[in-house]
Amino acid sequence: MSEKNKVQEFFKLGEFGNYFTRVFQKPDPNKPSNFNLRMMHGINKISIVMFLIAIIVWIIKRVI
Template sequence: MSEKNKVQEFFKLGEVGNYFIRVFQKPDPNKPSNFNLRMMHGINKISIVMFLIAIIIWVAKRLL
């Protein structure tokens, strides 16, 4: 296995990583949607943003 393939495999997002990216995109108009599903995705967006802010604050405290 070459070095390039090792790096690509290390940074491969997988199913969970793809969800984090997909949750911030516009919903597909061809897929069915209801109120509960929209609220679930909205809460997930809030929790992802809060988690990233917390990680940034934690890293900043450790470095400064």
Template sequence: MSNKIKEFFQLGEVGGYFIRVFRKLDPDQKSNFNLRMMHGINRISILVFLAALILWIIRRLV
């Protein structure tokens, strides 16, 4: 039973990306302008989505 619950709440590759996108890049890893801009846009879109989700939940509860 406990193993099934752990499997249900695993983040997987996509969830790992949502956490990884907010970390600083490894200094040993080569980075270019396009990659940094892509991660920046992804950060903004994740934050806007979470803000909209929170507002939607608050409006449903009130």
């Protein structure tokens, strides 16, 4: 296996990782949706954004 393939395999997101990019896309109008599902995705968006902000603040504190 070449070095490039090893790096690609290491950073492969998979189904769980792809959710983080899918959650910020517009919903598919052909799929059924209800209030509970929309709220769940909304809370997940807030959680992901807060987590990323916390990681950035933590990294800045460690560097400075």
